[in-house]
Amino acid sequence: MPPTRPVRLCDLAELKPGQPGSFVPAADCAASAPAEPATPVASAATTEPAKAQAKASKSASASPPPAAPEPAQSAQEREQLRQQAYDEGFAAAEKKLHQQFDSTTKALGDACRQISRAREQILQRSRDDMLELVIAIAQRVIQLEVEERRDLIRFTVEKAIAAAVQAEEFHIRVHPEDMAVVEEHKPLFIASLSGLSNIEFVADRSLSRGGCVLESPAGKVDARIETQLDEIFSHLRSKAGEPS
Structure with a gap:
């Protein structure tokens, strides 16, 4: 079966003038139709380079012109920059050194004050210990003196x-062992x-x-x-507590 061709309007029957019901063949219809002007078709190979060239021209016209090269620095300018960098670095190092020195000086001062306070505390404890030792020695010496000198009670009375x-x-209270001496010197x-008309001596072991x-x-x-020793030692302790 032959392939079906789409029906064109030209294939349809047209009535010729004066001939009703007659048909015009398709070939005649095509031949009788007015010819249209031919449109030239550009190939893809011809169109693409033209587009690329146009785009490049547009980009080149839109881009800013290249900057002019900067002039090279002179030797004097380079020396000035080098000296400026050196001065800034030296000033920063000097400032940091001063800060470290101040911090070290403060720490040293604090340490000296602590040592001074510790020294005063040690000296004070040493004075107190020395004083207590002196008091203990004095008490022992006086005790031995009293025991050896029986007539010491007479001077005390x-x-x-x-x-x-x-x-x-x-009324005078004395130690029982001192009663004989005081009675002897009563007159x-x-x-x-x-x-004074009378003196009464009373023995008291608490003394x-x-x-x-x-x-x-x-x-x-x-x-x-x-009691007399306490007064003396109290005076010595008060003197020892005073700053030298």
């Missing part, structure tokens, strides 16, 4: 009577103070040897050895 407010009668004690406590209606005199 005389001192207590001289410090007491005048009264007609005194001398009474004669040493005008208006250490060589000391006494005088009591009268007018007051009391503490003449114990340890």
Whole structure:
């Protein structure tokens, strides 16, 4: 079966004038149709180079012109830049060195102050320890002196009577081992103070040897050895605590 060809308008029957019902063949229709002018068709090989050339021309016209080359730096300008960089680096290094020096100086000052405070504390402890040692030695020496000098109580009683407010009668407490000495010197004690008519000695084991406590209606005199030493040592401690 032959292939089907699409029907063209020219193939349709056309009536010729004066001949109703007659047909014109397709070939005659095509021959009788007016010829159209031929349109030239450009090939792809011819069109593409033209487009590329046009695009390149457009890009070249849109791009800015190339910058002019900068003139080379002179030797004097290079030397100025080098000197400027050197000065800036030197100033930065000097500033950093000063900061480090200040920090080191401050740390050294703090350390010196700490050492000074520690030294004062050590000296103070040393003075206190030395003073306590001196006091202990003095107490021992006095104790030995009292034990060897039996008549030391006599000087203690005389001192207590001289410090007491005048009264007609005194009550004096002494260590029992000192009773014999004070009773022996009782008349001398009474004669040493005008208006004194009687002295009563009382043995008291709470007192250490060589000391006494005088009591009268007018007051009391503490003449114990340890009391006198406490006053002396208290004065020494106060002096030792003062800054030198």
